[in-house]
Amino acid sequence: MTVFRLGHRIFRDKRITTHLALVARAFGATGIQIAGEPDEKIIQSVSKVVSEWGGSFTIDFLPYEEWIQFLENWKLTIGKIIHLTMYGENIVEFQKKNDFKKLKTSNEDLNKLLVIVGGEKVPAKVFQFADWNIAITNQPHSEVGSLAIFLEKLVPNSLKIDFPDSKRQIKPSLEGKKKYQNCDEANEKK
Amino acid sequence: MTVFRLGHRIFRDKRITTHLALVARAFGATGIQIAGEPDEKIIQSVSKVVSEWGGSFTIDFLPYEEWIQFLENWKLTIGKIIHLTMYGENIVEFQKKNDFKKLKTSNEDLNKLLVIVGGEKVPAKVFQFADWNIAITNQPHSEVGSLAIFLEKLVPNSLKIDFPDSKRQIKPSLEGKKKYQNCDEANEKK
Numbered sequence: 001m002t003v004f005r006l007g008h009r010i011f012r013d014k015r016i017t018t019h020l021a022l023v024a025r026a027f028g029a030t031g032i033q034i035a036g037e038p039d040e041k042i043i044q045s046v047s048k049v050v051s052e053w054g055g056s057f058t059i060d061f062l063p064y065e066e067w068i069q070f071l072e073n074w075k076l077t078i079g080k081i082i083h084l085t086m087y088g089e090n091i092v093e094f095q096k097k098n099d100f101k102k103l104k105t106s107n108e109d110l111n112k113l114l115v116i117v118g119g120e121k122v123p124a125k126v127f128q129f130a131d132w133n134i135a136i137t138n139q140p141h142s143e144v145g146s147l148a149i150f151l152e153k154l155v156p157n158s159l160k161i162d163f164p165d166s167k168r169q170i171k172p173s174l175e176g177k178k179k180y181q182n183c184d185e186a187n188e189k190k
Numbered sequence: 191m192t193v194f195r196l197g198h199r200i201f202r203d204k205r206i207t208t209h210l211a212l213v214a215r216a217f218g219a220t221g222i223q224i225a226g227e228p229d230e231k232i233i234q235s236v237s238k239v240v241s242e243w244g245g246s247f248t249i250d251f252l253p254y255e256e257w258i259q260f261l262e263n264w265k266l267t268i269g270k271i272i273h274l275t276m277y278g279e280n281i282v283e284f285q286k287k288n289d290f291k292k293l294k295t296s297n298e299d300l301n302k303l304l305v306i307v308g309g310e311k312v313p314a315k316v317f318q319f320a321d322w323n324i325a326i327t328n329q330p331h332s333e334v335g336s337l338a339i340f341l342e343k344l345v346p347n348s349l350k351i352d353f354p355d356s357k358r359q360i361k362p363s364l365e366g367k368k369k370y371q372n373c374d375e376a377n378e379k380k
Contacts, residue, residue: 016205019332026331049330090362092349127365136338137349138360140239141216142209145338148331152339159282159327170328174279175317 001110001154003029003147006067006126007119008036019144020117021046021059027151027158030111031058035067054166071114071129079112080131084146085122088133091150099132103154115150117143191300191344193219193337196257196316197309198226209334210307211236211249217341217348220301221248225257244356261304261319269302270321274336275312278323281340289322293344305340307333 003024008017013036021032021042034042038061046059062070074081080103094100103113116126127133136146152158168180193214198207203226211222211232224232228251236249252260264271270293284290293303306316317323326336342348358370 012205015202016209019206019334022329022331023335026327026329026335053329087360088362089364090350093362133363133365135360135362137216137351138362139212139216139243139351139353141212142334142338144209144332144334145213145216148326148335148338149342160280161327161329163329170277170325172278172280172283172325172328173323175323 001029001113001115003032004067004070004114004116005032005034005036005118006116006122007064008034008039008061010037010039010041013119014039014042016144018042018045020147021057022049023144023148023151025050025055025057026161027148028155028161029057029115029151031060033070034059034061035064035070036061037064052167053169054163068125071116071126074114075129079109079114081114081116081129082150083116083118083122083126083130083133084136084143084150085118085127085133086135086138086140087127088135090135090138091153094132094134095153100154104156110155115147117147119143191219191303191305193222194257194260194304194306195222195224195226195308196306196312197254198224198229198251200227200229200231203309204229204232206334208232208235210337211247212239213334213338213341215240215245215247216351217338218345218351219247219305219341221250223260224249224251225254225260226251227254242357243359244353258315261306261316264304265319269299269304271304271306271319272340273306273308273312273316273320273323274326274333274340275308275317275323276325276328276330277317278325280325280328281343284322284324285343290344294346300345305337307337309333 005017005020017034024032043059050057071081116130118126136149170180195207195210207224214222233249240247261271308316326339360370
């Protein structure tokens with residue numbers, strides 16, 4: 001699926017939007033679309049992670065005011081839209097109704113999903129565009145935390161995704177020491 | 191449990207540390223301890239959320255260099271330490287071994303837990319202090335996302351915690367409209 005970040009101001013949001021992009025990648029999204037100020041530094045830092053840690057995650061910006069057009073187009077030509085918002089239906093109720101099964105019927109369907117994470121002020125129209133407004137708790141906290149929890153539940157095997165073509169991989173250890181498996185070296189030894 | 195944020199620089203980290211504090215509160219931590227530059231603005235914005243949305247979450251700073259003393263003291267006089275790190279044991283393996291049950295035997299035990307979330311460079315000694323080094327995926331992403339997922343799994347009913355003494359509560363709705371339940375009014379009507 002694709003993550004849609006609605007709103008990005010370079011000065012204020014650079015780290016939060018970077019975290020959103022990296023969470024999106026780590027938990028299996030194919031890319032992030034950001035409606036806001038184009039930010040070369042975020043593109044660079046996310047691309048660096050992709051190049052070192054593998055996979056083919058994409059990051060793209062569009063002007064803020066084009067968000068309506070983007071969402072309209074998604075609904076008409078691609079698929080469903082989920083909006084993560086503290087005002088939505090609590091994810092526990094959403095899961096009870098088995099709505100995750102509807103979303104997860106096939107990988108193809110997952111690719112057609114758009115997951116919106118907004119900033120502080122989300123236009124009322126976003127709530128109407130969304131097929132589902134889902135709340136990860138109904139308390140104020142963090143769009144980064146909400147996205148991580150939602151994708152962890154949505155994507156199969158999300159906590160242990162293997163990314164192809166990685167230069168670095170961690171060998172997990174109880175002691176948590178910084179052990180890498182250098183994939184280039186590993187491949188050369190084969 | 192208490193969350194321990196290791197490292198905070200006002201300019202660079204203000205929003206990430208604020209998100210960490212709000213995630214900690216929303217998912218049931220009793221407070222956050224921050225080792226780094228004291229930051230009055232974060233204290234104010236977190237206190238505002240607590241005053242409006244309820245509960246009794248605490249936020250405290252200590253000088254960065256006192257982190258060793260703090261962790262030593264926690265281990266000696268309070269309880270166990272968990273360190274969230276991409277280099278640790280993947281949480282899927284941790285759960286397979288039922289280690290969550292060990293942590294969750296009673297509320298009293300939960301209160302004795304310290305959950306460390308670091309910044310970019312975590313001193314090697316932190317890994318040794320920790321009773322468990324746990325990885326929320328072994329990919330680089332976000333300490334905010336890691337904390338949210340970990341607390342969601344650790345704390346009972348974490349996605350629907352009710353906070354006492356709240357001035358505002360959301361009435362969750364499928365349409366995600368911004369409906370509040372004003373608790374003062376509700377209480378007056380009783």
